[in-house]
Amino acid sequence: MPSSAPPPEPVRVEPRLVERWLAELARHGAHGETGVWRPVYSPAWAAAQATIAGWFAESGLAVRRDAVGNVWGRLEGRTGGPAIATGSHVDSQLPGGRFDGALGVVGGLVALRTLAERYGPPRRPLEVVAFCEEEASRFPTANFWGSRAVIGRIDSEEPERTLGFDGAPIAAAMREVWLDPTRVAEARRDDLAAFIELHSEQGPILEQTGAPVGVVTGITGYRQWTVELTGTANHAGACPMDLRRDPMAGAAEIVAGVIDAAARRGRPAVTTVGRMVVAPNLRSVVPATVGFTVDARHPDPAALRSLLAAHEELIRGVAARRGLGLALRVDSDRIPCPCQPPLVAALRAAAAVVVSGGGVPELASGAVHDAQQMAAICPVAMLFVRSRGGLSHTPEEFSSLDDCVAGIETLATALRALAY
């Protein structure tokens, strides 16, 4: 969508439909007043996917359940060719909220249904997907199970090897919902032109800037380390400071340093130390070991590399200077995923006409998303809807109906520009 194109006409959707479908979806696995408890392949999850398949069908889409249980709805294009897809996931944290994932599925459906009703069949095919799994809330190493199947990144042994928190393999859970785990490879797609994901922000930036919708410029990359510092346990009174090898002193210096380094770089760099374990963890004993995690993120590849290098240099430098033993382990590593500029431009242009008054912020996603996986097979982009208080992964998660509608209308307007 070149910036010289005339501004698109905003595609308005029916707020009551959005409200009703979000509420009905939230009934599957309802947890308390506002939460959901919908692990992949559970009865609540299966009911949610079946309900969505029914909505797809009643909205005139061709429905298909793939080999891992992703549900696809397709609006055939007049000229054929690769499809432009949208959607998100339906599994939840335990408990999670009603918007994380669900908004992108309902929003994609409402967008396609509205476009078909109002403008007839598109030039290029449009699809909406309800991915089966994103949260890893039942199987800790299964995250992005749905989108990884679509990009062909689940190997043939993985279904039997991927164990749940209860010790049972995901293959067994698949068989319970009539999926054959030996056929996972059949979920692979190579006929998509683009993937655009609508999602709740899960952070406070849009609320802080007073905007209902934001256009995502890239999805963060990150590295997660476990740092273990080993010193010498000593009596808190009898050992002079200058003779100590105190891993707590080293840990404090490193933690303060990495957090400060990210803060000084400014948005969108973030570094978090969320976990610390001290041994023996007694008031009167200089610790023997202090272990902690460091999670550093940046959506720009070069900036991420620079942040990671600065952190590792600090960690090694402090340990060496203080004579502490250091075990530094990289637990996971994900490269940043830039959103494709033409797709970003289409979303920007759509948001500009949908959201009246006030600008549309562009922001990076600090959380990871299915779109990041989909980037392996097609260009991707994302659209965020404001989250109240930035809350996510909790029943308290909330986005107003007005904000959800603004997000869906932006999506629909952009899809029209891209596919009609």
Next chain:
Amino acid sequence: MPSSAPPPEPVRVEPRLVERWLAELARHGAHGETGVWRPVYSPAWAAAQATIAGWFAESGLAVRRDAVGNVWGRLEGRTGGPAIATGSHVDSQLPGGRFDGALGVVGGLVALRTLAERYGPPRRPLEVVAFCEEEASRFPTANFWGSRAVIGRIDSEEPERTLGFDGAPIAAAMREVWLDPTRVAEARRDDLAAFIELHSEQGPILEQTGAPVGVVTGITGYRQWTVELTGTANHAGACPMDLRRDPMAGAAEIVAGVIDAAARRGRPAVTTVGRMVVAPNLRSVVPATVGFTVDARHPDPAALRSLLAAHEELIRGVAARRGLGLALRVDSDRIPCPCQPPLVAALRAAAAVVVSGGGVPELASGAVHDAQQMAAICPVAMLFVRSRGGLSHTPEEFSSLDDCVAGIETLATALRALAY
């Protein structure tokens, strides 16, 4: 002992007696090859106290078990008057080593026995005590039970109110060894002229300076806080650094700051953060709360006050600047206990003639001791014996026989100067 006095004659003791008694005492509650497990009022403890009482008697001392189970041995003085006492405790950490406490009891006994054999009855009475309890290893709030009884600091309800880790009161444990918990007040003494405690150093200073013995100039004072910082839990990726209220960032700044403050002040200031608890303690979540302890010590009252004030100012300042909730609780407070200069001078003069070659370091005790309690009723002093690797509160604790003998000879030489 004015410094103009002629140097005393060194009182030599029999190393084999020291070796044998230390080894025999270590059999009561033996734990593994080199450890002891001797909680107060346990059968192992009772056997140890009975054995010591037997050694006191066979060494010609008048033996008395007091109302809390401290065992006293007395060498009557020719002129009467208040007694000069020495000794230490026989209970242990679980497990502890063979020297912590035991060395002061055996050493005091060997010193008095040697003085009596070699020089006859003293001018002033001499006593040696095996305190029943110092470590609080069975009853977490009972520490200094033996010496606190002697100074009259156990109130009448305390025996029933002081509960063990098993939930039973110390009163019940006392009855098991035929002590009447209603008579604790009878252990009080007001007829002591001085108390001198010989103890293993439990720190690395003497080893570092190459000295077998050190004279203690004061016993540390300290304050122990619990600091609880409260912020806002947030997604590690989606919340920008500038919008966080991260208690881990505040904790790291405070921990680094207090440790650095003590290090910059130099010996004998020490500050330790030994314990930290993070919630929810997850890698991908900015913590909601971080709680940690701060333990700051200094043997000089003015320097301690200054160190504590600097720490509290830093803690409050960081919490306020970062917008964190702060709960700052003082868990315990102990004022420093200077050793009495004439007693210190007597020990210094004795050490100078006992330890051939090399100086005798003077150092502060960063650990707390029975002597600190005894200071409430009489002047006190302490003598340290080198600990291998500075280790303590572990079966690895070790002081060589030569070093133990040097400490006991210094004690005996000083007691002779003071009491003969």
